[in-house]
Each structure stands twice: as structure tokens, then as C-alpha cells.
Amino acid sequence: MTDIHAHILPDADDGSSSLESSLAMLEREVAFGITDVVLTPHYHPRRGYAKTAAELKELFAAFAEEVAARGIPAGLSLGQEICYGEREDVVGMLDRGELLTMNGTNKVLLEFSVSRPPDDISEIAYKFSLHGYKVILAHAEIYPWLDLKTIASMKAEGCFVQINGGSLLRGSAGAAKRRAKALLKDALVDWVASDIHSFRPCDWGKVREKLRKYPADFFGKIG
Amino acid sequence: MTANLIGKLRRGRAKVEYMKKDKKRVAQNPGYRIVSMENPLSPAAEAFRRLKVSLDFLGVDEKLQVMQVCSAVQGEGKTTVLLNLGAIYAEDGKKVLFIDLDLRRPRLHRAFKIENKLGIADYLAGYAKAEEIVKHVSANIDLINCGIKAPYPTSVLGSQQLKNLVEDMRGRYDIILIDCPPVLTVTDACITSRLTDGTIFVVSASTTEKAAAKEAVSVFRQNNIRILGCVMTEVSCGLRGSFYYNNTLKYYNANYGDGGTAGN
Numbered sequence: 331m332t333d334i335h336a337h338i339l340p341d342a343d344d345g346s347s348s349l350e351s352s353l354a355m356l357e358r359e360v361a362f363g364i365t366d367v368v369l370t371p372h373y374h375p376r377r378g379y380a381k382t383a384a385e386l387k388e389l390f391a392a393f394a395e396e397v398a399a400r401g402i403p404a405g406l407s408l409g410q411e412i413c414y415g416e417r418e419d420v421v422g423m424l425d426r427g428e429l430l431t432m433n434g435t436n437k438v439l440l441e442f443s444v445s446r447p448p449d450d451i452s453e454i455a456y457k458f459s460l461h462g463y464k465v466i467l468a469h470a471e472i473y474p475w476l477d478l479k480t481i482a483s484m485k486a487e488g489c490f491v492q493i494n495g496g497s498l499l500r501g502s503a504g505a506a507k508r509r510a511k512a513l514l515k516d517a518l519v520d521w522v523a524s525d526i527h528s529f530r531p532c533d534w535g536k537v538r539e540k541l542r543k544y545p546a547d548f549f550g551k552i553g
Numbered sequence: 554m555t556a557n558l559i560g561k562l563r564r565g566r567a568k569v570e571y572m573k574k575d576k577k578r579v580a581q582n583p584g585y586r587i588v589s590m591e592n593p594l595s596p597a598a599e600a601f602r603r604l605k606v607s608l609d610f611l612g613v614d615e616k617l618q619v620m621q622v623c624s625a626v627q628g629e630g631k632t633t634v635l636l637n638l639g640a641i642y643a644e645d646g647k648k649v650l651f652i653d654l655d656l657r658r659p660r661l662h663r664a665f666k667i668e669n670k671l672g673i674a675d676y677l678a679g680y681a682k683a684e685e686i687v688k689h690v691s692a693n694i695d696l697i698n699c700g701i702k703a704p705y706p707t708s709v710l711g712s713q714q715l716k717n718l719v720e721d722m723r724g725r726y727d728i729i730l731i732d733c734p735p736v737l738t739v740t741d742a743c744i745t746s747r748l749t750d751g752t753i754f755v756v757s758a759s760t761t762e763k764a765a766a767k768e769a770v771s772v773f774r775q776n777n778i779r780i781l782g783c784v785m786t787e788v789s790c791g792l793r794g795s796f797y798y799n800n801t802l803k804y805y806n807a808n809y810g811d812g813g814t815a816g817n
């Protein structure tokens with residue numbers, strides 16, 4: 331059971347500011363039955379998260395070593411949650427290895443501004459595909475401007491869809507919950523992930539309860 | 554005004570497979586494939602050849618050199634029809650030019666796996682020269698993609714500069730096919746129709762709503778747009794008994810002349 335979207339890597343973004351809290355987060359994931367986690371720190375320069383790929387790899391190596399030393403049974407790999415902006419040439423940065431794909435594959439976890447819709451999201455994904463990348467839409471349910479029809483056509487064009495488990499639970503914003511359910515109902519979801527931050531834990535038990543009525547596997551390995 | 558059903562195109566296999574997999578019919582686009590090029594002997598290519606023959610006959614008296622392909626709303630297959638029709642002309646030895654004037658949602662470049670850079674909008678804004686925007690994409694086929702996002706598409710499309718460019722291209726190509734925005738979304742298609750010798754109207758047998766098709770036709774009528782005929786896409790055996798298929802087809806036969814079919 332893989333969680334493909336998690337901000338557990340310490341000191342990489344706003345996910346966790348200490349090794350101890352990161353280890354606690356990971357242990358909780360494992361307790362819920364998660365076997366593999368892709369660590370996906372933010373690339374979000376406007377919010378100040380712009381660590382280089384080399385820095386992240388270093389942080390990852392140190393963390394993986396610590397996890398192994400403590401015998402926490404979780405397979406770790408590294409990715410990045412990239413915020414798309416017109417100002418940065420993120421595709422070029424990926425090409426140059428300045429940004430990270432998911433676990434070294436051609437898949438890219440991409441998020442957008444919630445309040446400011448991109449001009450033509452399908453065209454953005456097309457640009458990624460021209461350079462050999464496949465876009466995973468991170469928490470596709472949270473965008474008020476992103477409708478089901480657009481998501482469906484993007485999927486047909488080769489994109490993948492990830493939703494946050496938390497969106498299905500009580501306490502999440504009504505609209506996001508409604509969209510998440512609609513995506514599940516239309517079989518448009520490839521992954522359900524935690525998008526876990528230290529200040530926002532994920533109750534996998536409740537999430538799995540909500541997912542029981544859908545037959546698909548939402549926790550596949552990234553490969 | 555009358556318009557014949559000049560083409561019928563079956564639903565592609567890729568689409569059916571996709572539907573089966575997800576057990577759900579969703580609006581989607583299998584990557585703007587040009588079957589007439591990939592598989593010239595396929596029934597689909599044959600259907601496009603018949604469409605071309607229909608157009609040849611429609612052009613007996615007045616030469617049809619510049620045509621636009623239009624639909625009521627988005628996602629009915631207009632770009633696919635345009636690409637395949639162009640491929641058939643090219644196969645026939647004609648020099649073909651595609652122009653993407655769907656400035657709000659350009660897609661034509663995708664069929665040739667190129668980036669949407671330096672296009673018609675760049676030219677009209679003065680950022681590029683005419684020779685820079687014409688790309689040779691395939692044997693006998695050139696493409697002018699859309700390019701930079703134009704903030705005021707309608708005024709761009711009505712510009713004298715664009716008119717001059719198309720006139721100039723008439724001297725260089727045998728056939729010019731223009732991709733324009735859906736007629737019910739914006740008024741662009743009415744404006745671009747003035748650049749052309751006629752409009753091909755694409756209707757999806759499975760998704761176009763009767764009311765939308767009807768409204769589109771009244772828009773054409775009000776604007777004196779010459780409809781060469783309508784092409785019905787996504788016709789499938791399974792859908793033959795469906796609401797949309799029966800209603801749309803009946804509608805066209807009843808309202809558009811003799812209902813003659815060039816398609817299968």
C-alpha cells in the first residue's frame with residue numbers, strides 16, 4: 331500500500347520541522363498499513379519552498395538512513411510536489427534535473443493555484459507530455475475551477491489523478507468532498523494519498539472505510 | 554437553407570476500449586489521431602475519402618478552396634474531422650494548409666506533436682513573420698498553429714491582416730482548412746466564416762444535444778454562413794438505438810434537404 335503524496339521529509343518544506351515529528355508521522359502511516367511512501371516536498375517558490383534537487387536528495391538519504399536504523403518497515407522513495415506557475419519553466423527545470431519526478435519515473439506530481447486557474451490546463455499537461463513526462467494531478471478535487479469533464483478528458487490524454495483521503499472525511503470543505511466523491515464514482519481516481527503534514531494528519535482508517543465501496547486499488551506503486 | 558449529411562464516421566476503437574475500461578461514457582479525446590494517415594486502408598479513412606468526394610461535387614460550380622470545420626459545442630470531433638480530411642487531400646497530391654483559429658482552445662498542433670509556439674497570433678501581433686509561422690508537418694501538409702494567447706480573439710479574427718494572410722495563402726495552397734471555435738461558445742466562427750468558401754458542420758451522434766445542434770444552425774442562418782453540409786461523428790452500432798442517434802439523425806433528415814448520405 332503506497333502513499334504517493336506526503337510531506338514527511340524533515341526540513342524540506344512546511345511538512346515537518348524536525349526528525350522526531352517526521353519519524354512519528356511515518357510510524358503512524360505504517361501503523362495504518364502503509365508499506366511504501368513517496369516523499370513529496372513542495373516546490374513552491376512563491377511560498378518560499380524551492381530547495382534544489384541535490385539538497386532534497388541529501389535530506390532524503392539522511393532520513394532514509396535514520397528510518398532504516400530505527401527499523402521502521404516503510405519503503406521510501408523521493409518525489410516532489412511541483413506547483414505550476416507561468417513564471418518558472420518547470421518543464422525545463424525537470425529536463426535539467428533541477429526538479430524531481432516521482433521516484434525517478436516519468437511521472438510528475440503537479441499542483442496548481444487554487445484561486446487562480448491556469449489558462450489552459452490541458453495544454454500544460456500536453457507540454458509536459460511533449461517532454462516525456464506524465465502529469466499526476468495532485469489533489470484534483472480541491473480546485474473550484476477544475477470540473478469533472480476537464481479531468482476526464484485530461485485522463486484520456488494520459489494524465490493521472492490523485493485525491494486526498496482527507497477530502498472524503500467529515501470536516502473537509504463541502505465542495506472538495508463532493509468533487510472527490512464524484513471523481514471516485516466516475517472511476518477517474520488513480521491514487522488516494524494522504525498529503526500529510528505534521529499539522530494535518532491523515533486518518534487512514536476512516537479513509538479506507540469511505541473507499542470500501544469502490545473496487546479499484548488506489549494505492550499502487552509508482553512505476 | 555439546406556444542408557446534406559455529407560459524412561458519417563464511426564466511433565474509434567480506442568474510444569470504445571476506454572469506455573469499457575471505465576464503464577462510463579466520458580467526453581474525451583484520444584490524442585487527435587489522423588487515422589487516414591496511420592491506416593489509409595481502414596474503413597475510417599474510406600469514410601473521409603467519401604467526405605472529400607462529396608465536397609468535390611459540392612464544389613463543381615464554385616471552387617471550395619478555403620473551408621472551416623465547426624461544431625456546436627466543444628468535443629464533437631471537429632479537429633479530428635479537419636485533420637483527416639486534410640490528410641485525404643494531401644494523399645491526393647493537393648497542397649494542404651491547416652490554420653488553427655480556435656484561439657481560445659488551440660489543439661491542432663497536438664496532432665503533429667509540436668509545441669504551440671510562433672503561430673498566427675504571434676504574426677498578427679507583429680511578433681513573427683509570415684514565413685516563421687508556417688510549419689511543414691507532413692508530406693503535402695503545412696500548419697499554422699495558434700501561438701501566443703490573444704487577449705481579444707474576436708477582434709484579432711476580424712482583422713484585415715488575417716484576411717490578407719489567408720488571401721495570400723490561397724495563392725500557395727490547393728486546400729486551406731480552418732479550425733474554429735464551437736459556434737455556440739463564442740461568435741468567432743461567424744467571423745472566421747468570412748475568410749472561407751464554406752463551413753463544414755460537425756455533429757456528434759452520441760453527445761451533441763438536439764437543442765444545441767438546432768441553435769447552432771440558427772446562428773449559422775442568422776449570420777448567412779454557407780453550410781456545405783454536416784458530418785456526423787461517433788456513430789456506432791451500439792448507439793444506433795440511442796436517443797441521441799435517432800433524434801439527431803431524424804432531425805437532420807427532416808430539416809436538411811434530401812438527407813443524402815455520402816457516408817456508409
Ligand SMILES: [Fe+2]
Pocket residue numbers: 335337411525
Ligand atoms: Fe501536498
